[in-house]
Amino acid sequence: MFNAQEFTQIFTEENEMDWTVMETVQSMIKTVQQNGDRALLDYSKQFDRVELDELTISKEKLKEAYESLPSDLREALEAAKENIEQYQQSIKWKQSESSELYQKIHPLNRVGIYVPGGTAPLVSTVLMTTVLANVAGVKETTIVTPPQPEGVQQAILAACYIVEADHVYQVGGAQAIAALAYGTETIQKVDKIVGPGNQYVAMAKKLVYGDVGIDSIAGPSEIVVVVDETTNAEWAAYDLMAQAEHDVLARTFLISESKEKIEEILSEVEKKRSTQPRAEIISKSLLDHHYAVHTASKAETVQVVNLIAGEHVSIQTKDAETYVDLVTTAGALFVGDLSPEAIGDYVAGPSHVLPTGGNARFSNGLSVNDFLRTNSVIHLSPASFERMAPSGIRLAKEEALQAHHDSLYYRLEDIQNDKNR
Template sequence: MYTAEEFKNQYKSANQTDLSKAKAVMDIIHKVQESGDDALIDYARQFDGVELDSDQLEVPIAEMRKAYNELDSELRDALEEAYKQIYKYQESIKWSTMPKSELYQNIQPLNRIGIYVPGGKASYPSTVLMTATLANVAGVRETIIVTPPQPGGINKTTLAACFIAQVDHVYQSGGAQGIAAMAYGTETIPKVDKIVGPGNQYVALAKKLVYGDVGIDSIAGPSEIVLVVDETANEEWVALDVLAQAEHDEMARTFLISTNKEKLAAVEAEIDKQKLKQSRLSVINGSLKDHHYTILTSGKRETIEIVNLIAGEHVSIQTKNAEEYISEIKTAGALFIGPYSPEAIGDYVAGPSHVLPTNGNARFANGLTVNDFLRTNSVIQLKKETFQKMAPFGMRIAKEEELQAHHDSLAVRWKEEEK
C-alpha cells in the first residue's frame, strides 16, 4: 500500500512501444510493401502457424453470414442489442454541418477505414462492434477488418459481429504485417485512409511507423483502470472490477485509491478470494504481481490529484456523491460514475467506444467516436461587402511578412471594388 506521496515518487508510465522491436517491425513493413500478399502468406506461416493461399486471405461474406446464422439466440440478441446501443449513442454525438453562411465547415465521412481486431490470447467481437458501428454512423463508404489467422479459422463470434456491423471485407492477417497491408495495400487488401483498433506491441509500433502515410486513432498501451472507493463501496463488486481489468493480459494495470485504509484492505482481501474463481488466473496473477497499485490518500483533493496524474484509460468512481468528481477529473479516457456503471458495461453495451487512450494519453487524447471517421473542411464564401472590410487587414499583414503576391492578390480585388 502506497501513500499518495510514495506513489508519486515511484510512478512511471508504462512503455507503450518497445523501441528495441522497431527494426524488426520496419523490416516487416518493408517486406509487405515489396512483396504484398506473398509476405502476408509467409508471415501467417511464420507467426501464426497457418498455411494460407492468396485466395484465402479474404474471408467470404457468406462465411460471416453463416457464423451469424449459427449463433445461439441469446448471444445473437446480446450482440444485436450492443450494436443498437452503440449506434444510438454515436448518432447522438455525431457532428453536424453548421448552417451555411459566408464561413462554415463542411463535414464528410472518410472513404475507406481499416480496423485491427486482435485474435491471439482471446477473440474480441466487442472490438468489431465498438469500431465498425462508428464507421457506419459516420457514413464511411468502405470498412475493412484485418485479424490474425487462426489454425481453426477466424473466431465465429467475431465473424458474426462483422456481419452485424456490416463490415465490407475481413482479411486474415495479424500483427505489424496486417497494419502494413492496410497502410500501403497489397494485391488483395486495399490501402485505407485511417487505421483504428487495439493490438500488441508490434501492432502499436507498426501504427506509429506508418502514421503520416495513413491516419491512425492512437498508439495503444496496456489496458488500465483507476478505481476510487470509499466506505460505501461494495467490496466484492470493486474486487471483480479490478479482476476484470487484470484478466486482459499480464501487463494490464490497476489502481485502487481511497482515503479509507480499512476499505482498501478489505477490497484487497476480496481480490485474493475472488481471483481463485477466475479461469484466467495465471494472467490475473501476472498483472496483479507487477502492475497493481493500492494508494491511500489524505482527502478528496489528494485523490483527484492522483487520478489526474495517472490519466487512466478507465476511471471508476464508487463513492457517495460520486458525480461530484466529474468536473474535477480532467484526464480520463472514460468516466464510470457510481456502482451501477462498472467498466465492463462500457466494454460491451453502454454505447461509448471501448477504444480509449492509455498510458496517460488522456492528457491530450479522447476515446474513439463517430467523429474520428469524419473529416471537415472550411468553406469560405465571402460577399463583396465582407471582403472589403477584411482585405485591408490582410494586406497589412502580408506587407509585414514581405509576401508581395499575397498583398497584391487582395489589393487588386479591393481596389477594383473601391473604384
C-alpha cells in the same frame, strides 16, 4: 500501499512502445510492400502456425457464422450494436449553418480495422469500431483479424456480418497493418487504421503513420478505481480483476481516503482471483502492476487521478457525480456503482478504444468523428471582404509578401471605387 506523496514520486507513465521490436517490424513492412500476399501467407505460417489457402473470408462464411450463433449471443450483439449506433449518432458532428465561414464534413473513403484474436478474441471490438465508421458514412470498411488453427472464431465472423463489413481478411500482426497501409494484390490500401493490438501491431501503426492515418498507439489496458467507505468491496474487486485479466501488463489503481476499504477490497481480490479462469494472468498483473493509494482528502484523490490520466476511471463513492467536473484526464469516466467499466467494454455506447499510458492528457477515445474529416469553406460577401481586407493587407505588408498584399489591396480598391461611382 502508498500515500499520495509517495505515489507521485514513484509513478511514471509507462513507455508503451517496445523499441526492441522496431527493426523486426520495419523489415516486415518492407517485405509486405515488396511481396504482397505472398508475404502475408508466409508470415501467417511463421507466426500464427497457420497455412492459409486464401486471405479473404467470404460473406457467405460470415452469414453462416451469424446463423450458427446461439440466439442469446446474437441478441446481445444486436443490442450492443443498437446502443452504440444511438450514442454515436448523438455526438456526430453537425453541419454548420453559416453561409460565409463554415466547415464541410466528409466521411473517410476507406478504413481498416484491426480486431485482435488469440486467447481473448475481442468480438466487441468489431462493434466498437465498425459501427462508428458506419454511422460516419465511411464508404468501405475492411476488417483484419489473426488466423487461427481452427479458423477465426465464429462470434467474430458473426459480428462482422452484423456490422456489414465490406471486406474481412484473416491476417494479423504487423503484416496486417502493412497490408492496410500500402495494399497488396488482395487487400486495398486504406485511409485510416483503427483498433488495438500487441506491441508489433502498435509499432507498425507508429511506423506507417503519415502514409496512412491511425487512431492511437494502444498499450496495456488500465483502470483507476476510486472508492470510499460506502463502496461495495466485492464489486470493486471484480472490477480490478476485470482489467487484470486482459494482460500480465495491465495496470490497476485503487485510490481511497479509507485505508480500511482498500484493505477490504484487496482481501476480496485475494479470495476470488483463484476462481477465475485467467487467474494466472490476473495474479501476474496485480503482482507487477497494481497500485493502492491512500489519500488524505478528496482534493488529493483528484490530483492523483488526474496525474495517472487513466484509460478507464471508475468512481464508486457516495458523491460520485461530483467527480465529473473534477476529473479532467480520463479516457472514459464511469460514475457510480452501476456504471462498471465492463458495461463500457460491451454495450453502453461510447467506444472501448481509449487512450492508455497517460495519453488521456492530450487525446480522447475513438468516436464517430474520427471517421470524418472537414475542410473549411470561405465564401465572403462584398461587405465581409471589405471589413476583413485592411487587416490582411497590413499583415501581408509586415511579412513582406507583396503578392499577398496586392491580392487583397486591388480587390478592396475596386470594391470601394464601385461604391463611389
